[in-house]
Amino acid sequence: MEAFLEIIRQEAKPIQMTVNTPFLMDTPGKVWFIDQGQINVYTVQLKDGKPEGQRFYFFTAEQQQLLLGLDSANSVHHIGFSADATKDTLVYEFDLARLKELALTSNYSPIIAGLISDWVTNLFFGISENENHPNKAANVLIKKGERVILREGDSISAQKKVVWAVIKPRKANTLLINGSGKLDQPTKELLLPLCRESFWESNGNLGLKFIGTTEAIQQEAAWQGLEALDNTLFALEKNAIDFVARNEQIRLKSKYQNQYIKTIQTLKDAEAILNREAADKYAKGLRVQTDDVLFNACQVVADPAKIRLVPPLENTKEGYDPIGDIARASKVRYREVLLDSKWWQQDSGALLSFLKEGDTPIALMPVKGNRYEAYNPVTKEAFRITEKNQHLIDKVAYTFYKPFPQKKITLIDLLKFGLFKEKRDFYILIIMGLAGTGLGLITPILTGVLFDTVIPNAGKSQVMHVGFALFMALIGYILFELTEGFALLRIETKMDHSLQAAVWDRLLDLPASFFRKFTTGDLADRAMGINEIRKLLSGVVITTILSSVFSLLNFLLLFYYSVKLALVALGISLVEVLIMYWIGRWQISKEKQALNYDGKTQGIVLQLLNGISKFRVTGTEIRAFNHWLKLFTKSKQFSFEAARVENIQTVINSIMPLLASGIIYWTFFSSSEWGKLSTGQFLAFNAAYGAFLSSILAMSAASLTIFQVFPIYERTRPILETLPENDDRKSNPGRLKGNIEVSKVNFRYNKDAPLVLNNISLQLRSGEYVAFVGASGSGKSTLIRLLLGFEKPEVGSIFYDNQDLNKLDLRLVRRQIGVVLQDGQLTPGDIFSNIVGSSPQLTMDDAWNAAKMAAFDEDIKQMPMGMHTIISEGGSTLSGGQKQRLLIARTLVHKPRIVMFDEATSALDNRTQAVITESLNKLQATRIVIAHRLSTIRNVDKVFVFDQGKIAQTGSYEDLIHQEGLFKDLATRQLA
Known part of the structure; x- marks a missing residue:
């Protein structure tokens, strides 16, 4: 390379470039070699040969790469490419003819072959980045030296390195490049390049023989093939620019609509005031x-x-x-x-x-x-x-x-949320309760009339009238109670429907870090707390509270008959309320501890059930039982103490009516009230007080139930008060292309813990196949968690297609990523449902194709029920390797643009791994693999070696295996 650089520096024209000093690559006979720095290449629209309007990013050429001049002047699409330095950059301009001469020499042909391969790869990388021309999953991958017949419906791509094929003039019109690109009709044979970032299709049978780049560039047909590609590239880019413009219009229109949703609704609400x-x-x-x-x-x-x-x-x-x-x-x-x-x-x-x-x-x-x-x-x-x-x-x-508002949810918010569309039934509940209480006042009033007037006058007809009035009051009371009961039932049903759905929606939207704080059983128990609160507050409790509130009418009636006796009754009631409050506080403390231990018990039960086989293997069943019994005993101990408090309250409520009656009678007979009240008035007072005291005692009993709500709500609060990881400010990422960048990321799990990741930076291009290797605890899996948004970096950023992950809707990002973990779990059901999940568009054919890509199709065919074979809880009916292949099939069926494997092939043999690797290559997705078996990553494009939270080495497998360092040490130990 040094000799080649020396020739370039002696013969070529140096150009010192700075930022924002672009030039058009519109001279077909020229070549630019980047000696220092890097250059961004942009697609631009041309008018009279000059750039006009917005420029669109195409690709970045790195140091020691080539840029070739393109014939934009003769393009009918008015498209060109502009080169602009990203920093101070030194470029050498020289003639293409000189490059061709050097390519014919044995000393320089391998170097120039690498430069031309990089140029071709960069060109088609830019094309594949456009959403209008996504890189298609090829069903055949080509290596140099192979012969293929490209048939209609087939799609081919290079397996790894750039390969070249002869295209005869009479067959050129059958070739489709990247789905829609066609060659202008050539007059002679061409050598066309095919790389991993491009794919070919055909309208008919097309026989092809592929050679390597070193052999190709020694033929003039290869250089003519590159020239013939110019207009095809311009056509593809023109379509891409039009596509981007349409998408931008759609985005702006949607943004405008979303901004005015609230304004429009406000105007409609205002209009509704005048126009009902x-x-x-x-x-x-x-x-x-x-x-x-x-x-x-x-x-x-x-x-x-x-x-x-x-x-x-x-x-x-x-x-x-x-x-x-x-x-x-x-x-x-x-x-x-x-x-x-x-x-x-x-x-x-x-x-x-x-x-x-x-x-x-x-x-x-x-x-x-x-x-x-x-x-x-x-x-x-x-x-x-x-x-x-x-x-x-x-x-x-x-x-x-309807989801909860994206804020912390209080108990008042819960009631508002549950009752927001049940106002009519709630009003019915109040009105019926008030009406029933009003009818209840008839009993003490008529009692006084009966003993003071009717009985002394011996009026039989009046007795009948009083009896008929009481009977009608009873009928009315029953009807009011029925109406109240139906309204209450509707409120309960609709509240349970809306609240429980909103709670689980909130739970599913919480950040992954939230779930580290609780066991599965404990979290499920907390999530069901809302339903428990609804049950506790429903039925008798709500009716009792409303009746007690409305019983104030009976209390006012007491003052009508006797102020002194009413004050005595008030004192008795206040004592009852104070006792009720004291016992309630006592009960809350016991219930809270009982619920906490009950949650711990629920959590450990699930873990123990999942680990039964391990306990039997290790002979530790007794230790597991003792651990569960300790928590269970504590839970029942506090539950017993809470029940004892409730028993005390029941005893007090049984004594209070007798004690209160005795005090009322003693006060009446020992005071001046003896001569003021008639018998009928006293009996009416006593009847009204009896109804009032019954309501107070009923509310006292109900309060014990109400007090149980508070510890349950305390356990549910973490779910309600933790904000979702996605809010209205998070943007839609669109269709991901597969570019990933990690920039200077630091991360630790706790504030006082050491850094798990320390200044991690890496960049992956769309379609790259990379491996993370290193000792356990070096940070590999943690970085995967950060890439999935499960954790947030302490410092630094993560980008998908140049979009900050912290600003993206994580649900929409994860939908486009396929993840397979070493300990991934299967869903109880059949194999078909495990592969396709809940996706309505996926068919049985899709499931079979995914199984074939995961080398699992033959296993399924040997099962008597095929795709409908039932998988039990935990997947015990399948071997470890079959589980992993099924998990891989579940990932590949969606054809994701990004795939992450965390030791996902540890239980597979070499042949099966080869089939899966081939399937991933055809998918052309960005692939990240965490591997401990280094023999499984020989074919990756790049290896990142992790050591104590840092990237210690980076390079290809072959480069690293021959370098002294951690990777070679790991490989040596495994080979030994």
Whole structure:
């Protein structure tokens, strides 16, 4: 290389470049060699031979790489390439003819072959980076010396190094480069390059023989082939620029719509004050005006629940799941439901469905009387669902779930969230409770009338009238109680539906670091705490509290009859309340400790069950049992003490009525009230006080239940108060291309712990195959966790396609990454469901293709039930190698752009590993492998050697194995 550099420096023209001093690479006979620094190459649009408008990044040429002049002047696409230094850069310009001369010499041909290979790779790397021309997964990978027949439907790519093939003039029009690129009709044979970043297809059978770059550049046909590619590259880039411009328009339009969602809704709310009856009563649900009828129907369905939907960006739609696209863009959950035979006669909430004819989306909206209307966003008309027309609607529908606000959730927030659309039932509950209490006042009043007036006058007819009044009051009370009970039941059901779904949605959105704080069983117990609170506060408790509040009317009636006796009754009630408060505080302390130990017990039970086989192997069943029994005993001890407190309260409540009556009677007979109150008035007072005291005692009993809510809520608070890892400020990453950059990252798991990663920096290009190696604890798996967003760097940044991971929606990033862990778990079910998961677009053929890529298809065929073979809990029906291959198939079925393997092939033999490696090469994804068996990474592009949280070495396998250092030491120990 030094001799070649010497020739360049002597013969070529030096050009000292600085930042923002670009030049057009528009001279076909010229070559530029980068001696120092680096150059960014941009695609530019040309007008009169000069750059105009925005420039688009194409690729970066590094030190000791070449740039070749391109014939942009004769391009019909008005596209060119501009070179601009990223820092002070020294470039040498010389003639292409001189380069060709040097390529014919044995001393310099290998060097120039490497330079030309880098140039070709850079060109097609820039092409593959464009979303309009994604790098296709080739089904055949080519090495030099191979002969292939490229048939229609096939796709080929270079396995690793650039290869060249002869294209005859009569066959040139059948070749498709990167999906759509075609050659101008050549007049002579050409040698065309094929690299890993490009792929070829054909409209017909095309016989090809491939040679290496060193052999190719010694033929004029290779240089003519590079020249012939110019116009093809310009055509592909022109399409890419148009595609980017369209996407930018879509992005800006979506951004504009999202910014004005709240403004539009505010204006509509203001309009509703003046115009209560709109011509289209469902139009208020259309917060964002779009031409997408499915999105409009979804908005109408989501509006009653106050769910704000956001239209998905065009370039992020997955196509096969449009409802899922909307839900993911809006950060809400949805699920599929089945409409039964009489679905329109019961309120199941707002639903989204489709008309069978034309597949038109419609909003199914509940109306009064347990009936449904169907709103058609196309015609903007609604019609009532009946027995006669219900068959027009598809039986599959969808419902959306409202998430919690992206803030810390308090107990008041929980009540507001659960009752936000149940105000009508809540008002009914209050009104019926007040009405029932009002009717209850009739009993003491009529008691006084009966003993003071009716009985002394011996009026039989009056007795009948009083009896009839009491009977009617009883009937009214029963009806009020029934209405109150139905309203309460509706509130409970809808609160449980909305609250529990929101809690689990919040739990699934929490950062991965949150889950380190709790065991699985303990966390599940905490998540179900909301449901426990709802059960504790439902039914009798709410009714009792409301009745107790409304019993104040009886308390006021006491003062009507006797102020002195009423004050005595008030004193007794205050004593009861103080006792209730003291016992409640006592109970809370016991319940809190019982729940904490119960959570620990739940957590350890799950771990013990999963480890039964290990306990039997090691003979430690007794130790495991003792560990569980210790926690269980503590839990039951505090539960017993809490129950004893409740028993004390029950005894006090049993004594209080007798004690209170005795005090009231003694006060009455020993005071001046004896002569003031008539018998009827005293009995009326006593009846009113009895009702009031019963309410106080009932509330006392209910308070014990209420006090249980607080320790349960305390356990649930971490889930409610931890903020989700994704919020409205996180942006959509779009379709990832596979570029990853880690810049000066430091990380530690705890503030006082040592650094696990120390100043880590690395850069991976799309399609690269790299390995992380090193001793256990050197930071390899931790870096994978950071790349997945499970942890956040203490210092530094991580970028995907030049986008800061900290600012991206992590759910949408992870959907595009395939991850296989050494201890990955299978889902109970059959093999097919384990491979395709819940993806509706994946078919049985997709599952078989993925199994073949993972070298698992033959194993499945040998199973009696094939793809429908049942997998038990923990996957015990499969061997270790079969589990790993099934996990790999589950990853590859989605054809991710980035794949991460953490010792995912440790249980596989060499042949199986070779098949999987070949499949990954065809996928053309960016691949990161953590490996301890160094023999499995011989074919990777680059190896990063980790040592105590730092990257100690970087290079290819062959380079590192011959260098003194940690990698060679690791390899030597394994070979030994």
